[in-house]
Amino acid sequence: MSTVTFKNIKKSYDDLVIIKDFSLDIDNGEFVSFLGPSGCGKTTCLRMVSGLETNTAGSISIDDDVVSDPQNKIFVPPEKRHVGMVFQSYAVWPHMNVFDNIAYPLKVKGYNKSEIADRVREIVSIVELTGLEKRMPDALSGGQQQRVALARGLVMKPKVLLLDEPLSNLDAKLREKMRGDIRKIQQDFGITCIYVTHDQIEAFTMSDKIVIMNHGDIIQMGSPSDIRNNPINDFVADFIKTQH
Amino acid sequence: MDLIKRVLFSKRMILGGGLFLLFVFCLYPFLTLFFKIVFPQGGFTLQHFEKVLNSKSTMVAFKNTLWVSVGTCLMSTFMALPLSWLLTRTNIPMRDKWRSWFCLPYAIPPYIGAIAWIYLTNPSNGILNSVFGEGFFNIYTNSGLIWVMGSFFYTFILLSLLAALDRMDPSLEEAARLSGASPIRVFFQITVPIIFPSLMSGILLVLLASAASFGVPAMIGNPAGIYLLTTKIYTLQKMGSMNGIFMAGALSILLLVLATLVLIINQRILSKNSFKTVSGKTSRPSLIDLGSLKTPLSIGLAILFVILFVMPLGGITITALSKIQGKFELSNFGFQNFTRVFFETDETPRALMNSFNLAFIAATATTLMGLILGYINKKTKLKGRSAIEILASLPYSTPGTVLALAFILTFSAGVMGIPIRLYNTLGLIVIAYFAKYLNFSLRTTSDGFGQIDDCLAEASRVSGATWWISMKTIWFPLMKPALMASWFLVFMPAFSELTMTILLTGPGLETLGTLIFQLQEYGDASGGGAAVLALLTVIAVGLINGFVKFISKGKYGL
Numbered sequence: 001m002s003t004v005t006f007k008n009i010k011k012s013y014d015d016l017v018i019i020k021d022f023s024l025d026i027d028n029g030e031f032v033s034f035l036g037p038s039g040c041g042k043t044t045c046l047r048m049v050s051g052l053e054t055n056t057a058g059s060i061s062i063d064d065d066v067v068s069d070p071q072n073k074i075f076v077p078p079e080k081r082h083v084g085m086v087f088q089s090y091a092v093w094p095h096m097n098v099f100d101n102i103a104y105p106l107k108v109k110g111y112n113k114s115e116i117a118d119r120v121r122e123i124v125s126i127v128e129l130t131g132l133e134k135r136m137p138d139a140l141s142g143g144q145q146q147r148v149a150l151a152r153g154l155v156m157k158p159k160v161l162l163l164d165e166p167l168s169n170l171d172a173k174l175r176e177k178m179r180g181d182i183r184k185i186q187q188d189f190g191i192t193c194i195y196v197t198h199d200q201i202e203a204f205t206m207s208d209k210i211v212i213m214n215h216g217d218i219i220q221m222g223s224p225s226d227i228r229n230n231p232i233n234d235f236v237a238d239f240i241k242t243q244h
Numbered sequence: 245m246d247l248i249k250r251v252l253f254s255k256r257m258i259l260g261g262g263l264f265l266l267f268v269f270c271l272y273p274f275l276t277l278f279f280k281i282v283f284p285q286g287g288f289t290l291q292h293f294e295k296v297l298n299s300k301s302t303m304v305a306f307k308n309t310l311w312v313s314v315g316t317c318l319m320s321t322f323m324a325l326p327l328s329w330l331l332t333r334t335n336i337p338m339r340d341k342w343r344s345w346f347c348l349p350y351a352i353p354p355y356i357g358a359i360a361w362i363y364l365t366n367p368s369n370g371i372l373n374s375v376f377g378e379g380f381f382n383i384y385t386n387s388g389l390i391w392v393m394g395s396f397f398y399t400f401i402l403l404s405l406l407a408a409l410d411r412m413d414p415s416l417e418e419a420a421r422l423s424g425a426s427p428i429r430v431f432f433q434i435t436v437p438i439i440f441p442s443l444m445s446g447i448l449l450v451l452l453a454s455a456a457s458f459g460v461p462a463m464i465g466n467p468a469g470i471y472l473l474t475t476k477i478y479t480l481q482k483m484g485s486m487n488g489i490f491m492a493g494a495l496s497i498l499l500l501v502l503a504t505l506v507l508i509i510n511q512r513i514l515s516k517n518s519f520k521t522v523s524g525k526t527s528r529p530s531l532i533d534l535g536s537l538k539t540p541l542s543i544g545l546a547i548l549f550v551i552l553f554v555m556p557l558g559g560i561t562i563t564a565l566s567k568i569q570g571k572f573e574l575s576n577f578g579f580q581n582f583t584r585v586f587f588e589t590d591e592t593p594r595a596l597m598n599s600f601n602l603a604f605i606a607a608t609a610t611t612l613m614g615l616i617l618g619y620i621n622k623k624t625k626l627k628g629r630s631a632i633e634i635l636a637s638l639p640y641s642t643p644g645t646v647l648a649l650a651f652i653l654t655f656s657a658g659v660m661g662i663p664i665r666l667y668n669t670l671g672l673i674v675i676a677y678f679a680k681y682l683n684f685s686l687r688t689t690s691d692g693f694g695q696i697d698d699c700l701a702e703a704s705r706v707s708g709a710t711w712w713i714s715m716k717t718i719w720f721p722l723m724k725p726a727l728m729a730s731w732f733l734v735f736m737p738a739f740s741e742l743t744m745t746i747l748l749t750g751p752g753l754e755t756l757g758t759l760i761f762q763l764q765e766y767g768d769a770s771g772g773g774a775a776v777l778a779l780l781t782v783i784a785v786g787l788i789n790g791f792v793k794f795i796s797k798g799k800y801g802l
């Protein structure tokens with residue numbers, strides 16, 4: 001449960017500017033979606049929160065702690081930021097079974113065995129994987145792997161949970177169920193979430209706040225109903241209309 | 245005439261011919277080797293094996309081979325593992341440059357390294373010993389042998405790891421970082437277990453390469469009285485007696501069995517344990533910021549580079565330019581060795597000519613053959629075509645010493661009933677190169693065919709072209725980059741081949757490799773002659789490698 005603040009974030013690779021001037025406040029327990037066409041910079045913004053990318057200028061804070069501010073030479077490495085992340089490719093470790101995958105963050109942090117077992121049991125039942133703890137990942141379906149990834153992201157009670165198109169590799173039916181499940185778990189935990197997607201249905205059904213992006217700029221942000229009722233320009237209107 | 249041409253260039257004739265040659269050169273010699281040793285006079289006998297196994301010196305050679313190979317594997321792993329991490333996962337400056345530089349020994353024949361390290365660290369007048377004191381370093385030891393082999397064969401593991409690390413989904417490691425693990429911890433708990441099959445496969449390749457290596461143990465081991473299986477087989481064969489040949493043959497079969505075992509284990513590991521690490525779209529890996537370690541690690545890399553490359557190359561250069569070894573005065577340096585080697589004997593021009601011709605013919609023949617086999621492999625539905633790759637890789641993975649012996653036993657008197665005397669001719673050498681390097685060609689051409697869509701050729705056939713015409717007008721041009729790469733990939737190692745050639749060579753048949761070997765072993769007292777040729781070999785390899793990389797747009801070459 002934390003706030004996340006982007007202040008005038010810029011990101012460029014050499015001369016190539018990816019993010020121009022990105023400012024955003026995310027509240028405690030808020031579910032925020034970054035929505036926009038592929039290549040518009042959503043993933044880059046998300047990864048800057050985790051520390052897997054560094055912003056070129058501006059500052060990022062989690063709660064009151066600045067985690068990245070190149071002007072003041074502040075950079076907290078990913079392993080010290082205490083954020084969870086769920087990747088599009090699941091990134092479930094193939095050499096560990098379900099239990100070991102989920103327990104890994106706790107082991108790294110030095111929890112003792114019984115604590116680990118309790119926490120994992122709890123989270124496993126929340127993501128509905130009970131009974132599969134001893135399975136190896138290659139014996140899991142895509143949906144189950146994504147649940148493992150979700151559990152692994154949540155088990156250490158991170159300040160923020162970051163999700164990068166977590167459902168795009170799943171089939172339509174499973175995607176629908178997962179949408180509801182993720183949202184419910186997020187609300188139960190009261191955890192702050194940033195959710196990246198190019199699928200406007202996902203964004204509109206799950207989020208408290210939607211940030212619509214294009215070419216590295218924020219075009220519009222607001223609640224789903226705000227945006228649906230008052231699209232700020234043709235791009236937004238077009239974008240939320242497609243796929244219906 | 246027209247009919248003959250049509251039959252000769254028909255699809256069936258060409259493809260059938262290709263398969264026939266594949267059998268003759270890639271399988272038949274092994275069968276012959278086996279039968280000649282096990283049924284020498286028609287009756288079954290294991291006496292040659294018994295003789296070999298009862299001989300104390302061959303058992304010592306076994307043991308030496310084992311220890312040197314294991315030592316080389318250890319050294320290679322300890323070098324390749326940290327290097328692969330540094331060069332793929334961190335923001336070390338000049339990453340791509342370091343990457344190609346540290347892979348370079350892969351293309352250089354290891355016996356060049358043996359020569360260089362002899363110049364640097366032979367106990368009496370090694371260049372380093374003239375700095376540190378006489379006898380400070382002694383290359384003529386087990387560790388000297390391991391050091392030289394390791395300094396080349398680590399590239400097998402490095403290349404295998406680099407490929408695996410590049411292929412690996414970066415989010416696997418990123419997820420571990422976000423779980424709170426430091427970069428080093430991620431490497432050992434996540435990365436290494438996931439790329440373990442590739443690591444093991446690289447290690448086994450090193451095991452195989454060190455057990456099969458001939459030049460280094462011959463130059464460094466023999467003077468020290470340390471014999472390995474390959475040098476033992478060589479000694480037995482050079483004895484010239486039938487008994488010697490039979491013992492060499494039996495020993496070869498044992499070495500072959502060892503090599504096959506290693507390969508089978510390798511196959512097992514790769515097929516059982518290989519995790520599917522590529523899944524869906526992946527992000528670009530975020531590089532680990534080395535921060536304040538950047539400078540010390542860069543300096544470390546530079547030192548390693550100097551030790552592995554600059555010093556050996558320097559040793560060769562100094563030796564090549566020295567009139568008298570061990571005298572470091574300006575007046576002692578000049579091009580005297582060059583003129584002597586090139587203009588005062590006819591051996592050098594002959595060796596260069598032979599090497600060029602052999603490599604040229606072998607490269608052309610394997611490439612044509614690769615074209616045919618690659619076509620069968622990728623563009624036909626022929627049953628059992630998967631055997632092609634296995635057959636072609638058989639001579640490649642066979643230790644060169646064994647392969648040469650099998651070729652001597654099989655083809656000395658002719659090929660398949662055609663009575664041409666091949667023993668003591670370049671013909672025998674060229675077919676041995678052909679068999680050994682066919683695998684390189686097949687792999688590049690199969691790659692090439694795999695990337696070309698069938699419909700292109702179908703379009704030309706529909707418009708009435710015969711198979712041969714469509715081959716000539718469609719496939720050849722499209723395959724040109726792959727064919728050129730294949731040609732040079734064979735030409736390069738063939739030009740400086742030593743292991744097989746030394747067994748197959750005879751009077752007047754010297755090649756670059758055997759001439760360097762002979763100059764180093766017996767001939768040139770000052771050592772300058774071997775140095776001159778070694779230096780030129782390194783330069784040639786560097787140039788050809790750069791050229792291959794250029795024409796294949798970075799796909800082949802290092």
Ligand SMILES: Nc1ncnc2c1ncn2[C@@H]1O[C@H](COP(=O)(O)OP(=O)(O)O)[C@@H](O)[C@H]1O
Nearest residue numbers: 013016018037038039040041042043044045528
């Ligand atoms: N390492 C990099 N170097 C250069 N350009 C990059 C790099 N990483 C991402 N980009 C570019 O940044 C842009 C935004 O990428 P990304 O954030 O992944 O977009 P999204 O997630 O919205 O699809 C893309 O145009 C991509 O090509």
Ligand SMILES: [Mg+2]
Nearest residue numbers: 039042043044
């Ligand atoms: Mg993205």
